[in-house]
Amino acid sequence: MNRLAQVGLYVVFAVFVGYFSIAPPYRYSDPGLATLKLSFSHAADRVTECVKLTPQQINERALRGEPLNECERERLPLTVELEVDGARVLHRVAAPSGLWNDGPASVYERIAVEPGRHTITARLRDTARTQGWDYEYSKTVDVVAGRYFTVTFRAETGGFAYR
Amino acid sequence: MESIKRAMARAYLRCEAVFEFAFGQRNNPFVSLGALGWYFYWIVAASGVYLYIFFDTGITDAYASVEYITHDQWYAAGIMRSLHRYASDALVIVVVLHIFREFAFDRLRGRRFFAWLTGVPLLAFIYICGISGYWLVWDQLAQYIAVATTEWLDTLPLFGEPIANNFLNSTTLGGRFFTLMVLIHIFGPLFMLLLMWVHIQRHSHARVNPPRQLAIGTMVALLVLSLVFPAVSQAPADLDAVPTTLGFDWFYLVLYPLLDVIPGGMLWLYLAAGFFLLAILPWAPPAKRVPAAAVNLENCNGCTRCFDDCPFGAITMVPRSDSQAYDAEPVVNANQCTSCGICAGACPTSTPFRRAGPLQPGIDLPHRGIAALRDELVATPAAGGAGPKVIVFACDASDADALADTGASVIRLPCVGMLPPSFIDFALARRHADGVMIAGCTEGDCQHRLGNEWTNERMARRRDPYLRRRVNARRLLLSWLPRGSRRRRRALAEFRATLAELDDE
Numbered sequence: 001m002n003r004l005a006q007v008g009l010y011v012v013f014a015v016f017v018g019y020f021s022i023a024p025p026y027r028y029s030d031p032g033l034a035t036l037k038l039s040f041s042h043a044a045d046r047v048t049e050c051v052k053l054t055p056q057q058i059n060e061r062a063l064r065g066e067p068l069n070e071c072e073r074e075r076l077p078l079t080v081e082l083e084v085d086g087a088r089v090l091h092r093v094a095a096p097s098g099l100w101n102d103g104p105a106s107v108y109e110r111i112a113v114e115p116g117r118h119t120i121t122a123r124l125r126d127t128a129r130t131q132g133w134d135y136e137y138s139k140t141v142d143v144v145a146g147r148y149f150t151v152t153f154r155a156e157t158g159g160f161a162y163r
Numbered sequence: 164m165e166s167i168k169r170a171m172a173r174a175y176l177r178c179e180a181v182f183e184f185a186f187g188q189r190n191n192p193f194v195s196l197g198a199l200g201w202y203f204y205w206i207v208a209a210s211g212v213y214l215y216i217f218f219d220t221g222i223t224d225a226y227a228s229v230e231y232i233t234h235d236q237w238y239a240a241g242i243m244r245s246l247h248r249y250a251s252d253a254l255v256i257v258v259v260l261h262i263f264r265e266f267a268f269d270r271l272r273g274r275r276f277f278a279w280l281t282g283v284p285l286l287a288f289i290y291i292c293g294i295s296g297y298w299l300v301w302d303q304l305a306q307y308i309a310v311a312t313t314e315w316l317d318t319l320p321l322f323g324e325p326i327a328n329n330f331l332n333s334t335t336l337g338g339r340f341f342t343l344m345v346l347i348h349i350f351g352p353l354f355m356l357l358l359m360w361v362h363i364q365r366h367s368h369a370r371v372n373p374p375r376q377l378a379i380g381t382m383v384a385l386l387v388l389s390l391v392f393p394a395v396s397q398a399p400a401d402l403d404a405v406p407t408t409l410g411f412d413w414f415y416l417v418l419y420p421l422l423d424v425i426p427g428g429m430l431w432l433y434l435a436a437g438f439f440l441l442a443i444l445p446w447a448p449p450a451k452r453v454p455a456a457a458v459n460l461e462n463c464n465g466c467t468r469c470f471d472d473c474p475f476g477a478i479t480m481v482p483r484s485d486s487q488a489y490d491a492e493p494v495v496n497a498n499q500c501t502s503c504g505i506c507a508g509a510c511p512t513s514t515p516f517r518r519a520g521p522l523q524p525g526i527d528l529p530h531r532g533i534a535a536l537r538d539e540l541v542a543t544p545a546a547g548g549a550g551p552k553v554i555v556f557a558c559d560a561s562d563a564d565a566l567a568d569t570g571a572s573v574i575r576l577p578c579v580g581m582l583p584p585s586f587i588d589f590a591l592a593r594r595h596a597d598g599v600m601i602a603g604c605t606e607g608d609c610q611h612r613l614g615n616e617w618t619n620e621r622m623a624r625r626r627d628p629y630l631r632r633r634v635n636a637r638r639l640l641l642s643w644l645p646r647g648s649r650r651r652r653r654a655l656a657e658f659r660a661t662l663a664e665l666d667d668e
Contacts, residue, residue: 001183002184004238005184005185006380007187008183008185009182009185009186010381010383010384011183011384011386012381013253014382014384014385014388016254016256016389017249017252017253017385017388018388018392020247020252020412020413020414021248021249021252021394021412021414022410022411022412023410023411024413025408025409025410025411025412026408026409026411026416026419026420027407027408027409028307028405028406028407028409029406029407030404030406030407031407031408034405035405037331038331039325039327039328039331041324041325041328042666069562097320097323099167103323104323104324106317106323106324106325108314108317108325108328109168146404146405146407147403147404147405148332148403148404148405150331150332152331155318163332163334
């Protein structure tokens with residue numbers, strides 16, 4: 001046994017633990033950039049429209065305890081686009097969730113942008129249409145370096161919201 | 164695979180030689196990695212209980228309470244916080260070293276798979292507990308971990324809505340996830356303790372405490388580190404601000420930066436594949452099947468010494484099944500027996516002096532019996548030629564081949580614990596040797612866990628079966644050294660010189 005060597009090895013151990021518990025630092029994002037965050041969940045239209053039942057059919061179904069509508073479960077994918085000053089920075093087609101593709105589709109993206117004044121346009125398609133958009137929102141905003149700018153969507157409150 | 168193990172074992176042996184120079188064999192941290200893991204766990208648990216007294220579990224007040232712990236009560240809770248962090252980091256270090264060492268020294272295959280397999284989920288639990296702990300500070304690092312972890316979890320098809328939405332901005336922040344993390348950080352370690360208990364279930368006399376001197380030294384090192392370099396929080400979390408440069412605990416968060424370059428789903432896949440590969444290592448390739456120890460009831464009086472000495476709990480004592488007037492008999496669980504022979508070495512009937520009938524102990528290895536051991540000993544040339552004659556009883560893990568050209572007769576055993584002390588007496592009394600050397604693994608690091616410890620105690624006449632009093636202790640050398648050590652030859656030469664002096668007296 002060598003006491004001096006022991007002390008030396010304990011010091012190496014302590015320095016190793018102490019250093020790697022906090023260093024070297026990890027750079028997560030560029031402090032000179034802002035970050036756009038787009039996040040929402042939304043259920044698109046069904047792939048096939050529900051069959052319209054007559055009042056009599058509805059009554060009969062109610063008596064038998066059956067569902068009061070007749071719909072295929074599968075939903076359409078969502079298409080979402082994001083533009084900054086007219087330049088497209090995101091185009092994504094999000095598949096519906098669930099084993100039967102019958103749940104809402106989710107979108108979550110982080111995009112780094114230069115800070116300053118920008119016109120941000122968000123578009124969403126949740127129907128079977130192939131041209132145009134079901135929701136579109138555009139606004140000129142100031143984004144700040146080192147801060148998040150969030151874009152969310154709720155159909156119930158009219159569509160996209162910026163913060 | 165074998166060449167990888169050999170290369171790793173060489174690296175370990177070199178490193179361990181440095182530590183042995185400083186700490187000696189028994190206090191060498193490398194032979195107590197598992198016990199140190201337990202030790203760090205208890206430090207983390209005890210300091211965590213103390214911190215919980217002052218910690219506010221609400222997301223809005225957590226940061227302030229941690230600041231109070233760190234600064235206002237730096238002399239107690241602050242030190243506890245630092246100990247909590249540094250012992251957790253040390254836990255990762257010893258566990259990783261423990262895993263690689265058990266692999267390098269091939270202590271995972273065959274009937275020893277159980278400890279390895281149960282250790283794999285333990286590794287995952289260490290990380291779950293550690294990462295959830297960083298979350299609770301609710302500083303910028305915690306914010307990063309919260310966002311990165313939930314984004315990563317969202318790549319699994321488990322959640323209807325992205326759970327990262329909980330941390331979208333300061334208006335969406337809720338306490339739900341934070342409370343979940345508090346619960347995980349409390350119940351995770353409890354479940355981990357249960358797994359640790361399962362992990363050592365097939366080890367009898369499991370060492371869960373490091374040697375006292377090592378424990379004190381390690382604690383002092385952690386305390387000094389806590390005082391000199393106390394753990395502090397980073398800036399408070401602000402979900403509207405992007406964390407930029409973060410002080411990072413690389414022991415726990417090493418995988419997170421990979422999320423910048425590898426898609427989260429792919430990283431889950433790599434992680435699952437890594438854990439799967441780790442779990443199947445005991446069967447890569449499968450170990451050669453060696454017959455388990457067998458009980459010979461005719462010569463067994465149910466003394467329980469084999470039961471007491473088995474390092475892997477492979478022997479149980481059950482009520483006697485034959486007509487002999489003894490209470491119990493041993494039963495060997497072949498699925499747990501590693502065929503080390505320590506049970507045969509403990510059996511009082513394993514005596515080479517026996518003359519009536521064939522030598523058949525109450526418990527023995529079918530493929531390497533005690534009778535064959537006596538035959539091998541008797542077949543060695545008699546002592547009395549030029550210079551003292553030495554018989555070396557060497558375990559398979561001791562690289563005793565290196566002694567082949569020294570003129571000593573080397574008799575190999577699966578483990579030196581298989582050698583009944585009466586064989587030393589027999590070898591010396593019957594003039595088969597002038598001296599006996601027992602060459603085994605490093606002290607506290609027996610390949611079969613307890614072989615050298617039991618041998619030490621038997622030869623010191625502290626454990627049954629005892630070495631007879633008439634044996635001159637100076638004619639016996641217990642040599643506990645790492646495999647491949649050149650010191651073994653030197654020890655043998657010095658032993659010969661001692662024997663020559665004895666013969667001259």
